[in-house]
Amino acid sequence: KAGVTQTPRYLIKTRGQQVTLSCSPISGHRSVSWYQQTPGQGLQFLFEYFSETQRNKGNFPGRFSGRQFSNSRSEMNVSTLELGDSALYLCASSYSVPGTEAFFGQGTRLTVV
Amino acid sequence: KQEVTQIPAALSVPEGENLVLNCSFTDSAIYNLQWFRQDPGKGLTSLLLIQSSQREQTSGRLNASLDKSSGRSTLYIAASQPGDSATYLCAVPPSNTGNQFYFGTGTSLTVIP
Numbered sequence: 001k002a003g004v005t006q007t008p009r010y011l012i013k014t015r016g017q018q019v020t021l022s023c024s025p026i027s028g029h030r031s032v033s034w035y036q037q038t039p040g041q042g043l044q045f046l047f048e049y050f051s052e053t054q055r056n057k058g059n060f061p062g063r064f065s066g067r068q069f070s071n072s073r074s075e076m077n078v079s080t081l082e083l084g085d086s087a088l089y090l091c092a093s094s095y096s097v098p099g100t101e102a103f104f105g106q107g108t109r110l111t112v113v
Numbered sequence: 114k115q116e117v118t119q120i121p122a123a124l125s126v127p128e129g130e131n132l133v134l135n136c137s138f139t140d141s142a143i144y145n146l147q148w149f150r151q152d153p154g155k156g157l158t159s160l161l162l163i164q165s166s167q168r169e170q171t172s173g174r175l176n177a178s179l180d181k182s183s184g185r186s187t188l189y190i191a192a193s194q195p196g197d198s199a200t201y202l203c204a205v206p207p208s209n210t211g212n213q214f215y216f217g218t219g220t221s222l223t224v225i226p
Contacts (some may be wrong), residue, residue, distance in 0.1 A: 006156075031212045043202070043216040056213045090156055094212045101147065102204075102212060104157040 002026065004093050004105035006103055012111045018079040021108045025072050025093030031055070032074040033102070034066060037088040046089075049074050081112045115140045115207055117137055119217035126193055127225050133218045134188040136203035141181045143205045147214070148188050150199040157202065161188070167201045 005024040013019050025032050033056075034046040045058040049068035066076040072093075078085055088109050092102040116139040126132050136146070145164045149157040161177040161185070163170045169178050176189040186203055200221045205212040 004156075033212050033214070035214075035216075042218050043204075043214075045213050045215070048213055050212075058213075088154070092157075092212070092214075100212065101159060101162045102214065103159055104149070106156040107154075109154070 004103050006089075006091055006105035006108050008108060009106065010109045010111075011014060012113060013081050015081055015083060015112055017081050018077060019081060019110060020075055020077045021089055021091075021110070023074045023091035023093075023105060025074070025091075028095070029082055029093035029103075030072050030096045031094045032068060032072065033092045033094075034074070034076050035090045035092065037090060037107070038086075043090070046076065061069075076106075078110075083112050086110060086112045115143075115205060115215040116131050117203060117205060117215050119201075119220050120201060121220060122218065123221045123223075124170075125223040125225060128193060128195060129187070130193050130224075131191050132193055132222070134189070134190070134201050134222070136186040136217055138184045138186075138205050140207070141184050143181065143207070145206065146179055146186050147179075147184075148175075149202045149204065151202060151219070152199050160201075190222075193222075195224045195226050197223055198224050207223040 030049045033048040050058040053067045068074045088107045090107045092104045093098045094102045147162045148160040154188045163179040174191040202219045204216045
């Protein structure tokens, strides 16, 4: 079956702009989580969506937001981009039960200039 | 908050050698522990998932163990190959939340032909 699909794979944005990233989970998975990966901070949890509702949230500013649609696809949005937002953004999908195996997409590489 | 540590941070071995990667976590109240590999600039590939009730899980040349009481997991790779070169990450979800993972900082493995 198809894996987790993230689009776009690469993005270059200017400071102050906003960006939207998309994640399509594995069919049947209703939980989608987002992570930011940087060389200095490693992998950090942004938020998790389940049944169109945010179930968990990490320690990121309000400029980072997300949503989930009825087909479980998820988007995350970053407004007023800063240079420090440059990172690899990964999404993971899994079944609804907490602690089930997670599968990750290839990520979106965001560069803010 | 769960703290996950991986030792060593980097490891270089000759092809054919058996090796062990270590992961420790501070809160033993976990659902499971998952090992991933990440190739440079790519997403995470799930290797093994060990449920909290299990002590070991095997897949091919990989064997992962879990000791919840001591907060430790090891990933054993037998007969290492150059294709095993990657960063290996362990991740644990807290028991009282959804699908949110705390990640270790990873072990960067290089297998020399």
